[in-house]
Amino acid sequence: MAESIRIDRDTWRFEDGNVRFFLLCGTEKALLLDTGMHAPDAKELAQKLTSLPLLLMNTHCDPDHISGNRAFDEIFMSPAEEEHHRSRGGTGRIRPVRDGDILDLGGRPLMVIDNPGHTPGSIALLDVDARVLYSGDSVQDGIIYLFGKYRDVDLYAASLARLATFADRYDVIYPCHGSFPVGPLLVPRLLEGISAVQRGEAPCVPVDLRGSKVRLCKFPYAGFYCDYPQR
Ligand SMILES: [Zn+2]
Numbered sequence: 001m002a003e004s005i006r007i008d009r010d011t012w013r014f015e016d017g018n019v020r021f022f023l024l025c026g027t028e029k030a031l032l033l034d035t036g037m038h039a040p041d042a043k044e045l046a047q048k049l050t051s052l053p054l055l056l057m058n059t060h061c062d063p064d065h066i067s068g069n070r071a072f073d074e075i076f077m078s079p080a081e082e083e084h085h086r087s088r089g090g091t092g093r094i095r096p097v098r099d100g101d102i103l104d105l106g107g108r109p110l111m112v113i114d115n116p117g118h119t120p121g122s123i124a125l126l127d128v129d130a131r132v133l134y135s136g137d138s139v140q141d142g143i144i145y146l147f148g149k150y151r152d153v154d155l156y157a158a159s160l161a162r163l164a165t166f167a168d169r170y171d172v173i174y175p176c177h178g179s180f181p182v183g184p185l186l187v188p189r190l191l192e193g194i195s196a197v198q199r200g201e202a203p204c205v206p207v208d209l210r211g212s213k214v215r216l217c218k219f220p221y222a223g224f225y226c227d228y229p230q231r
Pocket residue numbers: 019062064065137176177
């Protein structure tokens with residue numbers, strides 16, 4: 001069962017094995033950001049912590065982020081993620097959120113930043129006043145999946161470059177995997193790494209990942225699983 005840990009008065013993280021998801025509360029509404037991998041009861045877990053009306057948003061729809069989605073009739077996500085969501089058996093009505101959109105939970109504006117590459121409709125969410133960036137899987141210090149269907153290394157690199165342009169608006173990053181939290185300097189480091197991968201200059205080795213042959217491109221601060229051979 002996912003373990004809830006309070007980050008501050010109005011914010012919780014849920015540690016669900018190798019993945020985490022978040023609960024953000026304003027004065028009027030609460031937002032669950034993803035629903036983990038082994039947490040079909042994510043909605044109930046959140047409702048134990050807040051009595052506010054509860055919304056769901058997905059950073060993206062890989063299976064380790066949607067296990068509790070079915071308890072919700074509607075889901076905020078990028079429209080570019082809907083096909084991926086359906087392909088994972090996702091149900092519910094999509095409430096599209098687009099780059100620059102602000103969702104206000106009541107005294108807590110959250111800004112959507114399109115962040116495609118890891119998946120077509122990956123988003124990051126900026127907790128504007130708290131100066132926290134919720135980065136989904138795109139910025140983290142584990143191994144970031146960039147191989148196979150729905151992934152795109154070039155888009156990912158462009159998204160990192162764009163995230164870096166918001167650097168003066170966040171002091172800390174809350175990722176869905178790896179260490180919690182991470183510092184903003186991880187963004188330019190990942191960009192440096194993925195740029196080396198694009199140029200064919202990264203230290204990549206072929207590895208077997210649950211039956212798929214992929215390239216593992218490992219750096220001191222994080223790594224990438226990329227297509228093998230390089231596309
Ligand atoms: Zn993930």
